[in-house]
Amino acid sequence: MTNEDLDRWVREELRSIEQALDRLVPADAPVGLGQAMRYAVLDGGKRLRPLLVRAACDASLGHAEAATRAAVAVELIHAYSLVHDDMPCMDDDALRRGKPTVHVQYGEAQAMLAGDAMQALAFEVLTPEDGSVSPELQARLVGLLARAAGHAGMAGGQAIDLASVGKPLSETVLRDMHRRKTGALLQASVLMGAACGTISAPAWQALSEYGAAIGLAFQVMDDILDVTQVSEVLGKTAGKDMDANKPTYVSVLGLDSALAYARALHEQALKALERSGLPAKHLGWLADLVVDREH
Template sequence: MKRADFEHWVRSELDAVESALESWVPADSPAGLGVAMRYGVLDGGKRVRPLLVLAACEAVNGNREAAMRAACAVELIHAYSLIHDDMPCMDNDVLRRGKPTVHVQFGEAQAMLAGDAMQALAFEVLTPDGDAVPAALQARLCSLLARSAGHAGMAGGQAIDLASIGKPLDEHTLRDMHHRKTGALLQASVLMGAATGIPTAGQWDALSAYGDALGLAFQVVDDILDVTQASETLGKTAGKDQDNNKPTYVTVLGLGAARRHAAELRDKAQAALARSGLANAAWLSLLADKVVDRDN
C-alpha cells in the first residue's frame, strides 16, 4: 500500500468526519451554547480516534453509517474531555488546538455546559431513528463508548492523574493511569469500528490488543512531545506536565527509554494486527505508524 494512497484516504475521511460533525453539532442551541460546542470540536485536532473507527470498520467490512456516527461520537467525547480538562479546576490551560481554550474564550460556566452537552450529543448521534443502524448495534456502540469514557476509563484515569500531582509513580501505576485516561478511548475507537461488522472472536481479540498497545503508545509519544516540541508545533502549551509536577513516561523512564517503549508498543500493535488475519487492515497498520511518528 502506497503512502500516497494512505494520505489520500486520511484526507478524504477527515473531510467526511468534519462534514458530519458540522451537521450534527447544532449552532442554534440556547444562549450561545452551540457556538461554544462547535468552537470546541470543529476545525482542529488530529482526529486519530475517528480514523481508527473508520479504518477498523473497513477492515471488517462493517456498516459505514454506523461507523461514521461512531467516529463522530468518539470525537465528541474526546473534545468534551479536553474542554473540561483545560479548565482551572483541572489542568488550567489556555491553549488547545492552536487557539484559546473554550473556558478562556467563553467563560468557565459556558465551557462546562458545552462539555456536558457534547457528552450527551455523542450518545444521541449513536442512536438515530430508522433502520440504518440496528438497535442491537446502537446498544453495543453505546456500551463500548460509555465504558471507555466513565469511571473505569477516561474519567477514572483523569482522577488518578489529578491525585498523582507531585507524587512519585512506578511504571505499573503510570501505565494503569494512562490505560484509563488515554488508552481506553483509543481502544474503544478500534472496537467500535469492529463492532459495525461481524469479526470472529479471534479477530476481535486481536483488534482489542492492537487498540490497547496503540492507546498506550499514543500517550508515551504525547509525553515525549511535551518536552521536545514547542507550543506552536503542539498547538497546546508545551512543558505543561513538567511545570505541574505531573509524572509522565519521560519522568519515570527517561527520554531515551520512553522513545524505545513507544517503538516497542508500535511493534506490539502491529503484531496483534498481523494475528487478526484481516485482509483489509492496511489503514490500521499505517495509523499505528502515524501515531508513533507524529510531531504534534
C-alpha cells in the first residue's frame, strides 16, 4: 500500500466520520445546547480515535454501520472530556483545536451541560432502535466504551492527574495515570472496531496490546510536543503542563528518554499487529502517525 493509498483512505474516512457526526449530533437541543455540542465536536481534531475504530473494523472484516456508530460515540466521549477538562475547575484553558474553548464561547454552565449531553449521546448512538446493530453487539460496544471512560479509565486518570499537581511521581505511577487518562479510550477505540467483526482470541489479545501501546505512546508524544511546539501548531496552549507544575514524561524521564520511550512503544505496537495475523496496514499507519505527528 502506497502513501497515496493511505492518504486517500484517511481522507475518505475523515469525510465519512464528519458526515456521521454532523448527522447524529443535534442542532435543535434546547436553548442553544445543540450549538454548544456541535461547536465542541465538529470541524476540528485529529479524529484519531474514530480512525482507529474504522481501521480495526476493516482489519476484522466487520460491520460498517456499527463501526461508524462506534467511531462517532468514541469521538463524543473524547470531545466531552475536553470540554470538561478545559473548564476553570479543571485545567482552566482558553484554547482548544485552534479556537476558544466551549466555556469561553458559551459560558461555564452551558459547557458543563454540553459535555454531559455528549456523554449521554455517545451511548444513545451505540444503541439504535432500527435494527441496524444487533442487541448483542450494542451491549458489547457499550461495555467497552463505558469501562474506558469511567473510574477505571479516563475519569480515574483525570482524577489522578488533578491530585498530582506539584507532586513528584514515579514513572510507574505516571504510566498508570496515563494508561487510564489517555490510553484506555484509544485502546477501546481499537477493540470497539474489532468487536464489529469476528476474530480469534489471540488476534483480539494482540489488538488489545497494540491499542495499549499506542495509547501510551500518544500521551508520551503529547508531553513532548507540549514543550517543543508552539500554541499555533498545537491548536491549544503550549507549555501548559509545565506552567501548572504537572508531572509529565518529559519532566520525569527527560526529553531524550521520553522520545526513546515513544519509539519503543511504537515498536511494541507494530509487533503486536504482526502477531494478530490480520490485514492491518491501516492500523500500522496510524501507529506511525501517533509518534511522527507535530500536533
